[in-house]
Amino acid sequence: MTPGPIAINAATFVGIKIAGIGGAVVATVGCVTPSCIIVLILAAVYYRFRNLNTIKGVLSGLRPAVVALIASAGLSIVIVAFFKNGLVQFAADNIDFVAVVLFAVSLFILRKFKLNPIYVMLGCGVIGMGIYAALNFMA
Template sequence: MTKNILTLFIAFLQIGSFSIGGGYAIIPLIQEQVVNSYNWLTLQEYTDIITISQMTPGPLVVNTASFVGIRLAGISGAVAATLGSILAGFIISILLYKFFHKYKNIHSISNVLKGLRSSSVGLIASAASTIILIAFIGSDSLDSKGTSVNIAAIIMFTLSMFLLRKYKLNPMLIIGLTGAVGLFIY
């Protein structure tokens, strides 16, 4: 049990070390650790956690750490994984703030931030494409055999995007409506 707790802490410390800014850009790194490296969750379970985290308060990495930790080692596992996920980010954020505040007028620092911004968009797009593929065809790869297209998911996705972009509806309303529709369709 102690080994599991230490492994959870270290794994989420690694994730937290690279998740400054958090959000969707960190999804591929979390997936690599909890699904691919340690096999703590299946890809479907991981996708479900991403979905649930959108409806619960708190950062994605903290919600995932708490879920994985409690699943593997109970409350102490959740505490260890959660602390691991926030510790490095907390320390690095303070150091980066001091650095960027001190050197904010240097042109090359501005260029570094532009490069980081661009890579964040790529990470977010990668995570979004994985979630879309799982929702639409049940796999994270287009070359999977025996997969079928989920027409209902595509329709709900399209309507959600339309309602959010055109009418600026509250995302919680969209989540509630699609959840209710999903209850009847699936």
């Protein structure tokens, strides 16, 4: 429904190569505008028909699919973060225990203390940088 980052970056890149800054702006706006128009039209249609049982049923059916898509993306990130070679192999030398511990501590802090996720991410970034730098120095 919306152009992805690759399409927008490609349009901007081609626009700047062909016509400079103005070309980049026109290409980017040209890439984004159709999606924005479609979303506005769909929003107006939804607003008009949102109380119909058919629309409510369709949206209720879409919720589990959206949850599955988000879970799939999350699982892909977990695999890359927790397993050193990107393959799910539960061997001790393949699991990144630092990442697993940082994840567990972050999850605990987020759920227990309701801390702002930005602060948790920044803290994990600093702690991870220190731990991985120390591990690389020792190796």
